[in-house]
Amino acid sequence: MTLVVVGIVVMFTTALVATNRNLFGFTRNSVDQTQALALGRGGLNRLIDRIIAEGNYADDLDYGDTQTGYNITFNTSDPNRSVNNLMNDSVSPGTNYLDEAVPPHTADIIVVARSNGVVRRFRYILKRGLAFQGAMAANGRIIFGEDVELKSITSLHDDQPVETRFHANDYDEDGTGVDWVDQGNFLIGDGCEVSSVSSVVQQIADVDPDKVSQHVPAIPVPELDIENLVSGAAGSPAPTPMPDGGFFCEGSRHVVGPVTATGDIHLYNGSLYVDGDLTIAGGLVGFGSVYATGDVHITGGNASVITNQPSGAAILAGGDLTFESLGAAGYIEALAVTDPSGVGTAWTRFKDAYRVLSEVTNPSQDVSYVSPADFDLVFPDPALNPYATFLPDYLQSGPYLRADQIHWAGFHLGKGNNTIYPDQNDPTLYRHLSLPAPDGQHFSRWYENSYSRAVNDAVVIAGGSNPRVEQVSRALEQVAYYFRHNYWSGSESAVTCDCGYAQGVHGQTWDDESLRPYADEGLAYSIDRQLWLAHGRGGVPANAVHPDYGDTFTPNKMAEGMENYFRYHDPLDFSWLGTAYFQGLLYARGDITILNGAEVIGTVVAGGDLTVTDGAKFTYNKEYDELTHNLTGAVRVTSFQEL
Amino acid sequence: MRKSKRALSILELVVAAGIFSLVTTLVLGFLVQSGRWTREIQAYQGAEQDLHSGLERIVKEFSQAPRMGAVAFYPSGDPDNGDLHLAWTSPYDEDGNYFQDPLTFNPVYQGCKIYYHDPARRTLLSTYLAHPPTDLPVRPLVTTIQAALDPDADRPRIREVASFQLLHPDSLEPIDQLFNPSRLRLVLNSKGGREQSLVLNREVRFAY
Numbered sequence: 001m002t003l004v005v006v007g008i009v010v011m012f013t014t015a016l017v018a019t020n021r022n023l024f025g026f027t028r029n030s031v032d033q034t035q036a037l038a039l040g041r042g043g044l045n046r047l048i049d050r051i052i053a054e055g056n057y058a059d060d061l062d063y064g065d066t067q068t069g070y071n072i073t074f075n076t077s078d079p080n081r082s083v084n085n086l087m088n089d090s091v092s093p094g095t096n097y098l099d100e101a102v103p104p105h106t107a108d109i110i111v112v113a114r115s116n117g118v119v120r121r122f123r124y125i126l127k128r129g130l131a132f133q134g135a136m137a138a139n140g141r142i143i144f145g146e147d148v149e150l151k152s153i154t155s156l157h158d159d160q161p162v163e164t165r166f167h168a169n170d171y172d173e174d175g176t177g178v179d180w181v182d183q184g185n186f187l188i189g190d191g192c193e194v195s196s197v198s199s200v201v202q203q204i205a206d207v208d209p210d211k212v213s214q215h216v217p218a219i220p221v222p223e224l225d226i227e228n229l230v231s232g233a234a235g236s237p238a239p240t241p242m243p244d245g246g247f248f249c250e251g252s253r254h255v256v257g258p259v260t261a262t263g264d265i266h267l268y269n270g271s272l273y274v275d276g277d278l279t280i281a282g283g284l285v286g287f288g289s290v291y292a293t294g295d296v297h298i299t300g301g302n303a304s305v306i307t308n309q310p311s312g313a314a315i316l317a318g319g320d321l322t323f324e325s326l327g328a329a330g331y332i333e334a335l336a337v338t339d340p341s342g343v344g345t346a347w348t349r350f351k352d353a354y355r356v357l358s359e360v361t362n363p364s365q366d367v368s369y370v371s372p373a374d375f376d377l378v379f380p381d382p383a384l385n386p387y388a389t390f391l392p393d394y395l396q397s398g399p400y401l402r403a404d405q406i407h408w409a410g411f412h413l414g415k416g417n418n419t420i421y422p423d424q425n426d427p428t429l430y431r432h433l434s435l436p437a438p439d440g441q442h443f444s445r446w447y448e449n450s451y452s453r454a455v456n457d458a459v460v461i462a463g464g465s466n467p468r469v470e471q472v473s474r475a476l477e478q479v480a481y482y483f484r485h486n487y488w489s490g491s492e493s494a495v496t497c498d499c500g501y502a503q504g505v506h507g508q509t510w511d512d513e514s515l516r517p518y519a520d521e522g523l524a525y526s527i528d529r530q531l532w533l534a535h536g537r538g539g540v541p542a543n544a545v546h547p548d549y550g551d552t553f554t555p556n557k558m559a560e561g562m563e564n565y566f567r568y569h570d571p572l573d574f575s576w577l578g579t580a581y582f583q584g585l586l587y588a589r590g591d592i593t594i595l596n597g598a599e600v601i602g603t604v605v606a607g608g609d610l611t612v613t614d615g616a617k618f619t620y621n622k623e624y625d626e627l628t629h630n631l632t633g634a635v636r637v638t639s640f641q642e643l
Numbered sequence: 644m645r646k647s648k649r650a651l652s653i654l655e656l657v658v659a660a661g662i663f664s665l666v667t668t669l670v671l672g673f674l675v676q677s678g679r680w681t682r683e684i685q686a687y688q689g690a691e692q693d694l695h696s697g698l699e700r701i702v703k704e705f706s707q708a709p710r711m712g713a714v715a716f717y718p719s720g721d722p723d724n725g726d727l728h729l730a731w732t733s734p735y736d737e738d739g740n741y742f743q744d745p746l747t748f749n750p751v752y753q754g755c756k757i758y759y760h761d762p763a764r765r766t767l768l769s770t771y772l773a774h775p776p777t778d779l780p781v782r783p784l785v786t787t788i789q790a791a792l793d794p795d796a797d798r799p800r801i802r803e804v805a806s807f808q809l810l811h812p813d814s815l816e817p818i819d820q821l822f823n824p825s826r827l828r829l830v831l832n833s834k835g836g837r838e839q840s841l842v843l844n845r846e847v848r849f850a851y
Contacts, residue, residue: 004670030695030699033699034845037706041848041850100745102748103746103747103748106747106748108748124850125743125748125749125750162779163777163779163780163781164779165711193782197820197822210784210786213714213782215818215819215820215821216713216714216782216820216821217710217711217713217820217821217822217823217825217849218710218822218823219710219711636851637850637851638748638749638750638851639709639734639743639748639749639750639851640706640707640850640851641707641734641741641750642703642707
C-alpha cells in the first residue's frame with residue numbers, strides 16, 4: 001500500500017514538474033533577457049567613460065565569462081565590430097558591421113551581451129556634443145516674463161520650422177514646471193512645443209493646447225566637466241587682444257580669469273578657455289566655443305545689430321550665465337561714444353533724429369500737432385552738394401504738416417532723393433556701405449546730409465580700420481537698408497514714395513490709377529492707401545477722394561496716413577534690430593538668466609533654472625546642433641537599436 | 644502449539660474494505676484534484692507566459708524609443724483604471740525595417756507604435772500609425788493616437804488583461820507621467836476559471 005501511495009505521489013510530482021517545465025524555463029529566460037540588457041548598458045556606459053577620457057578610444061572591452069558578460073570589439077574583421085569615428089572630421093576609413101563608412105564625429109557601437117546562454121546584441125550610435133534635442137531645457141524651472149516668442153527654423157538660410165521642445169525638468173511646490181508672468185503675448189510657433197515633467201502654467205496652455213505637453217519624461221541635461229576641459233587647455237596661448245577691447249581666438253586659447261572683454265570676441269573656429277569668471281561687454285563674432293569655469297556675463301550678443309550673419313558660438317559656463325541684452329541703440333551707443341574718431345558725434349545726431357522722428361510719429365499726436373522744437377535743427381534743409389539740390393515741394397514753404405516732417409525725416413534717415421547719383425564705382429567714397437543686402441548687392445547712394453552718410457564719412461576718416469567704427473557704420477547701414485527695404489527693393493528711400501522717382505522708374509507721369517509703386521502683400525497697406533495720401537502734394541489735389549478707399553485727401557488724413565504707415569512698418573521699433581541677438585548655444589551648469597528682451601537663435605540649456613525677464617524671442621536653429629561637435633568630453637547617444 | 648487458522652471475520656473484511664475504499668477514494672480524489680490543479684497550473688502557466696512575453700515585447704520595443712518621442716495617457720483620466728495608452732515615434736516601419744540617415748546615422752522616424760489596453764475587451768492591443776519620415780523624434784499627439792485606434796482591427800497582444808499602468812519609479816504608485824526609468828505594470832486574470840491575478844512590473848530605461 002505504501003508503495004502504491006509513494007508511486008502515485010512520485011508520478012504526480014513528475015507530472016507536475018513536467019507540465020511546468022516550460023514555465024520554469026520561461027521565467028529563467030526572462031531573467032536572463034533582463035540581465036543581458038543590463039549588461040549591455042553597463043558595457044556602453046563603460047565605453048562612454050573611456051571615450052570621454054580619450055576621444056579616440058578603440059580598445060576592446062570585455063566583462064564576465066563565456067556564459068555571462070559583454071563584449072565590445074573594434075576588431076575590423078569581427079562581424080560585431082564597433083567603429084569610433086568621433087574625433088574625425090570625415091567619414092571613417094573602416095566600416096561598421098554593415099560595411100558602411102561611419103559619419104564624422106560618430107561612433108557606431110555594437111555591444112554583445114550574454115546571460116546564461118541568452119545573447120542580445122545592441123547597437124548604439126554615439127555623437128559628440130550635448131545630448132539634447134531641443135531648443136531650450138532646464139534642469140530646474142523655466143520662468144518666462146512678458147512678451148515671449150518661440151520659433152524654430154531649419155537654418156539661417158531656411159526658415160522652415162522644425163519640431164523642437166522648450167522643456168523644464170523641475171517644478172515648484174505648486175507643480176508648475178514652466179511658468180509665465182502673464183503680461184503681454186506668448187507665441188508658440190509651428191513645430192514648437194512647451195513641455196514639463198510636471199505642469200505648464202495654464203496661461204501658456206491656453207495659448208495653444210496642442211503645443212503644450214505636461215507630465216512628460218525628463219530630458220537629461222548634461223553636466224559637462226568644464227573645469228577639466230579648461231585645465232586641459234592650460235598650455236594653450238592667450239587670446240590676441242583686439243583694438244576694440246575684445247579678443248581674437250583661433251585654435252585653443254587659454255586665459256586665467258576674471259576676464260572682461262570690452263569688445264567682441266572673434267572666434268575663427270577657435271575655443272577660448274577661461275579659468276574663472278568671464279564678462280563680455282560686446283558680442284561674439286564667428287564660430288567657436290567659449291568655456292569658463294565660473295560665471296559668464298554677456299552684455300551684447302554675437303549678432304547684436306546685423307542680422308543673418310554667419311556667426312555661431314557655444315558658451316559654456318561652469319557657474320551661472322547671464323545674457324543681458326543691450327537694446328540696439330544701447331549697443332551702438334556703447335560702441336560709438338567711446339570712440340575718438342568722430343563716430344560718437346554722428347551717432348548723437350542719429351539718436352536725435354530718431355528721437356524727434358519718434359515725437360513726430362507718436363500716435364498721441366492729433367490735429368493740434370506741434371512740431372518738435374528741434375525738428376529743423378535735427379532735420380535741416382538739405383545742403384547743396386556737388387550733384388544736385390533737392391527739396392520736396394511740400395517743404396518749399398511752411399507751415400509744415402506732420403506728414404511733411406515725417407516724410408522729410410525719412411529722407412534724412414534713409415537714402416535721400418533720386419537725383420543724386422554718386423559714382424558707385426569710386427572705391428574711395430562709399431565702399432564701406434557696399435554690403436550685400438538680403439535681396440542682392442546694393443550700392444549706397446546717400447543723400448549728402450543723411451546721417452548714415454555722416455557716419456560713413458567718419459569711417460572713411462578713420463581709414464576703415466577701426467572695427468568699432470565699422471560696427472556703428474554697419475548698424476546704421478542696416479537702419480538705412482531697413483528704410484529702403486520698406487519700399488520695394490529699389491535703392492530709393494523707402495520711408496516715403498517720391499512721385500518724381502516713381503516717374504523716373506516707370507518712364508511716365510504719375511497716375512494714381514496706373515502708376516502705383518510695386519506692391520507686395522506685406523506692403524499693400526502702406527503702398528496703396530497710406531502713400532497715396534502722403535506722396536508729393538502736387539500729385540493729388542486737395543480734398544481729392546481716393547478712388548479705392550474713399551479717403552479724402554486732407555492734411556490730417558495725410559498725417560494719419562503717414563502715422564499708420566510708420567506704425568505698420570514700425571521703423572521706430574528697434575526690436576527689428578533684435579535688440580541683441582545671440583546665435584549659438586548657451587549652456588550653464590547653474591542658472592541662466594536672460595534680461596532685456598534678448599533674442600536667442602540657437603539653443604539654451606541650463607543645469608538650474610532658466611529665467612527670462614522682460615520678454616524674449618527664442619528661435620531654435622537646427623543647424624546649430626552641430627555647434628558642439630568640437631566639444632571634447634561630451635558624448636551623446638543618438639539612437640539605440642537591438643539587432 | 645497449534646497455529647490457529649481461521650478465516651477473516653465479516654467485521655475484519657468490512658474494516659479492510661472500508662480502509663481500502665477510503666484509501667482508494669483518497670487516491671482517486673487526489674488524482675482528480677491533481678488533474679484540476681494541472682489544468683489550473685496550465686492556465687496559470689499560459690497566463691504567465693502571456694504576461695512575460697507580452698510585457699517583454701513592449702519593454703524591448705519601448706526601450707528603443709526616443710524619450711522625446713514618447714507619450715503615455717489614460718483615456719479615463721485615472722491611472723487607477725489601468726487603461727494605459729503608450730505610444731512613441733519609431734524608426735521602424737510597420738514591417739519592422741529600421742531606417743537611418745545614411746549620412747549621419749541618425750534614426751529616421753517612420754511612424755508611431757501604439758500599445759493600449761481596452762478594458763471592454765480586457766485585451767492589450769497594438770497598432771502602428773505611419774507618418775512622414777522625419778529625423779526628429781516627434782511625440783504623437785493624444786488626439787492623433789486616439790483617432791488611430793480601432794480595437795476591432797488592431798492586433799490583440801495579450802488577453803484577459805485586467806490592468807495596464809505606469810508606475811512611479813520610486814513610490815510605485817500608478818501615474819500618468821513617463822520618467823526615465825519608467826516602470827510598467829501589467830495585471831492579468833489567469834485563465835481556467837481560478838480567481839487569480841498575475842502581476843508583473845518591468846523597468847524601462849530610455850537610451851536616448
